Amino acid sequence: MKSSLGKRIKALRKKLFRKTEDNFFRPRNRFITVGRHTYGIRKNTIIGATEKSPVSIGHFCSIGGNVQILAHVGHPVDLPSTYPFRSLVFRHTKNQTPAPGHLNHDSVTRGPIHIGHDVWVGHNALILSGVTIGIGAVIGAGAVVTRDIPPYAIAVGSPARVIRHRFDPAAISALLKSEWWELPDAALEKIDSCLYARDIPAFLDAVVRQRANPGGQ
Ligand SMILES: CC(C)(COP(=O)(O)OP(=O)(O)OC[C@H]1O[C@@H](n2cnc3c(N)ncnc32)[C@H](O)[C@@H]1OP(=O)(O)O)[C@@H](O)C(=O)NCCC(=O)NCCS
Secondary structure: OHHHHHHHHHHHHHHHHHHHHHHEOOOOOOOEEEOOOOEOEOOOOEEOOOOOOOEEEOOOOEEOOOOEEEOOOEOOOOOOOOOOHHHHOOHHHHOOOOOOOOOOOOOEOOOOEEEOOOOEEOOOOEEOOOOEEOOOOEEOOOOEEOOOEOOOEEEEOOOOEEEEEOOOHHHHHHHHHHOHHHOOHHHHHHOHHHHOOOOHHHHHHHHHHHHHOOOOO
């Protein structure tokens, strides 16, 4: 009885630990950078980051389940065939190692992917290469992001289109200028009540106060 309970606790611990680890997975690829406290990146969230298509994700981002960021994994559409002959068929290249960071000899990309700080990417979204998602943006569930999304915009659909902004232009520019995401965790904790209130001016004042007097009230 005792040992079966012990086994169950052990299995539960293992499950929880794996979940935590998975949620804060940090890819070991020098072409991927992930900011502090960003969560939801899993082993196959970012595919094919290379020197031509590095992926950077800012601080405090929430990445939904099943999100895929497709970096350097395109096929050329302007050649006679889209098939990766040099990677899979031709003997002179098949056994050669592709250039560092590249998945194979054939993949193409539209360039780097940048995801700013405090971005929320909804479940099942797809982010294609060459796009920048601005600070504070929201990407709706199932969206396909093919073009840049401005800061604090909410974009949905395929291709993703901006339906509105989270705040008015003055508030957006003040939030961007504040760079609140650079405050240390302890300073953010001090202004917890402002982080959870719908009052941007009060939040910005609190950020300024924390900058001037870190850890103060
Ligand atoms: C984008 C989102 C945040 C809602 O934003 P919102 O500004 O409050 O949007 P609304 O609900 O007011 O909807 C506005 C319009 O966009 C449409 N819309 C909302 N979300 C959409 C989506 N994901 N895809 C397509 N259209 C969407 C609505 O149907 C509505 O259209 P209408 O004006 O023609 O009726 C939300 O719909 C969403 O996708 N959340 C992600 C949830 C998720 O993935 N959670 C788990 C991951 S952590």
